[in-house]
Amino acid sequence: MSEQEKTPISDFYAKDPIKADQQVFGRKSHADRRGFLRGAGLAALGAALGSGMVFHRNFPAGLIPQALADASVVPGKDGLVILNDRPMNAETPAHLLDDTITPISRHFIRNNGIPPQDMAAHGWEMRVDGFVDRPLALSITDLRRDFEVVSRQLVIECGGNGRAFFDPGASGNQWTVGAVACAEWTGVRLADVLKAAGVQKEAIYTAHEGADMHLSGDRAKRPLSRGVPIEKAMDPNNLIAFGMNGGDIHPMNGAPLRLVVPGWPGSCSQKWLTRITLRDQVHDGAKMTGTSYRIPRYPVAPGTDVPVEDFEIIEAMPVKSLITHPVDGIKLSRSSLEVRGHAWAGNGKVSKMHVSHDFGATWQRADLDEPANPFAWQHWRASLTFPKPGYYEIWAKATDDHGVSQPFTIGWNPKGYLNNFYHRIAVTVTE
Numbered sequence: 001m002s003e004q005e006k007t008p009i010s011d012f013y014a015k016d017p018i019k020a021d022q023q024v025f026g027r028k029s030h031a032d033r034r035g036f037l038r039g040a041g042l043a044a045l046g047a048a049l050g051s052g053m054v055f056h057r058n059f060p061a062g063l064i065p066q067a068l069a070d071a072s073v074v075p076g077k078d079g080l081v082i083l084n085d086r087p088m089n090a091e092t093p094a095h096l097l098d099d100t101i102t103p104i105s106r107h108f109i110r111n112n113g114i115p116p117q118d119m120a121a122h123g124w125e126m127r128v129d130g131f132v133d134r135p136l137a138l139s140i141t142d143l144r145r146d147f148e149v150v151s152r153q154l155v156i157e158c159g160g161n162g163r164a165f166f167d168p169g170a171s172g173n174q175w176t177v178g179a180v181a182c183a184e185w186t187g188v189r190l191a192d193v194l195k196a197a198g199v200q201k202e203a204i205y206t207a208h209e210g211a212d213m214h215l216s217g218d219r220a221k222r223p224l225s226r227g228v229p230i231e232k233a234m235d236p237n238n239l240i241a242f243g244m245n246g247g248d249i250h251p252m253n254g255a256p257l258r259l260v261v262p263g264w265p266g267s268c269s270q271k272w273l274t275r276i277t278l279r280d281q282v283h284d285g286a287k288m289t290g291t292s293y294r295i296p297r298y299p300v301a302p303g304t305d306v307p308v309e310d311f312e313i314i315e316a317m318p319v320k321s322l323i324t325h326p327v328d329g330i331k332l333s334r335s336s337l338e339v340r341g342h343a344w345a346g347n348g349k350v351s352k353m354h355v356s357h358d359f360g361a362t363w364q365r366a367d368l369d370e371p372a373n374p375f376a377w378q379h380w381r382a383s384l385t386f387p388k389p390g391y392y393e394i395w396a397k398a399t400d401d402h403g404v405s406q407p408f409t410i411g412w413n414p415k416g417y418l419n420n421f422y423h424r425i426a427v428t429v430t431e
C-alpha cells in the first residue's frame with residue numbers, strides 16, 4: 001500500500017482522534033472496548049485499506065488493521081511499530097534510531113492510560129506539596145521565569161525494553177529493542193524546584209502525578225504514579241521539561257510538561273505532569289507496588305515463581321547498546337562494513353564498546369564518543385571486515401565505568417524487565 005492510500009485514516013485521526021475512534025470502533029468512550037466497526041468508520045477504513053474488510057464483524061474493537069499498524073495514525077510519528085493502541089505503545093526499529101539526537105517523530109511512546117484531552121501549555125499548572133516548607137503552584141511561565149532553563153540530551157528507556165526475548169515469556173508490551181530514545185529536553189532542574197519549595201527532613205521519596213486517565217475511565221484511579229528516593233530526585237540532571245528538540249513536546253511524549261529522570265526506568269519520568277508530592281515513606285502509587293517495575297532480590301532460574309515480598313524496586317537501568325547502522329538483515333556485496341550505534345548506562349558512563357562478527361569468539365574495540373552531557377547516549381563506530389561470503393551476525397557489547405558488561409544471556413525475571421543482552425543483527429555477504 002502506498003503512502004498516498006494511507007492518508008485518509010491518518011487525516012481522519014489527525015483532525016479529531018477521539019471522534020475518529022468513536023466512528024471507527026463505535027465506542028462511546030475510550031474505556032469501552034466492545035465497539036464494532038460500522039457506518040462512517042467502516043467506510044473510512046475501507047478507503048484507507050483500499051478494499052472492504054470482509055469479516056469486519058469479527059474485527060476486535062481497539063485494534064488497528066495490520067496494514068495500517070504503523071504510527072502514521074499518530075500524527076507527528078513516523079516509522080514506529082505499534083504494539084498496542086489502547087493504551088498507545090509504539091517502539092522504534094533500531095535502524096531508525098541512527099540519529100545523534102532522536103527526532104521527535106522517532107521517540108517511542110509508552111502510555112499506561114489515556115492521554116489528557118487538553119494539553120495546552122497556557123493555563124497548565126503543576127503543584128509541589130507534601131513535606132515541603134512552601135507548597136508551590138507553578139505555571140510553565142513561572143517555571144521559565146523563576147528557574148534556570150537548561151537543555152540536556154537524556155536517554156529515556158522503558159524498564160520493559162527487550163521483554164519480547166524472554167523465555168518463558170513475560171506478560172506486558174512485547175518490546176524488542178526500540179523502547180529507548182535520546183532526545184534533547186529543555187526545562188528546569190527538578191532539584192531547583194524542590195529546593196525552592198523547601199525540602200523537609202521527613203521527605204524521603206517523591207510521588208509523581210500526571211493528567212492522564214486510567215483505562216477504565218474511573219477518575220479515582222491513576223494509570224501510573226511513580227516516584228524516586230529524594231537523593232535521586234535531587235540529582236541536577238533531572239528535568240521538569242517543557243521543550244523537546246528545540247520545539248514543543250509531542251502530545252504522546254507528555255506535552256506540555258513532563259519529568260525526565262534519566263538513568264532509571266522510563267516510568268519515573270511522569271508525562272503530563274501536574275503534581276509532585278514529597279512523602280515520608282516509599283511512594284505507594286499506581287505501579288509502585290506488587291511486582292510492577294520490580295525484580296526479585298536474587299537471581300532466579302527462568303520460569304521461577306517468586307513470592308511478591310522478594311521483589312525490590314528497580315533503580316538504575318543496566319549498561320546497554322544498540323546497532324543503528326546497518327539495518328538488521330542487510331545483504332552486502334563487499335567484505336567491509338562500517339557499523340555504528342549508541343551506548344548508555346543508567347549509572348555512570350559507558351567506558352568501552354566492542355563488536356564481534358564471529359559470534360563472540362573475538363571482539364573488536366569500537367571507537368566510542370564521550371556523552372554530550374551526563375545521561376546522554378554515547379555514539380560508537382567500528383569497521384568490520386568479513387573473510388569470505390556467507391552469513392554473519394554482528395554483536396555489540398558495552399562496558400560501563402564500573403567494569404560491568406552487557407551479558408550474553410537474559411537475566412530472566414518474572415515481569416520481563418532490564419533485558420540488556422547483546423544487540424545482534426544479521427549480515428549476509430554475497431559472492
Ligand SMILES: Nc1nc2c(c(=O)[nH]1)N[C@H]1C(S)=C(S)[C@@H](COP(=O)(O)O)O[C@H]1N2
Pocket residue numbers: 107108109110111112113156157158159209210211212223224252253254265266267268269270271272
Ligand atoms: N503520566 C504518565 N507518565 C508516564 C507514563 C504514563 O503512562 N503516564 N508512562 C511512563 C513509562 S512506563 C515510560 S517508559 C515513559 C515513556 O516515555 P515516552 O512515552 O515519552 O517515550 O513515560 C512514563 N511516564
Ligand SMILES: [Mo]
Pocket residue numbers: 110157158159160265266267
Ligand atoms: Mo515504561
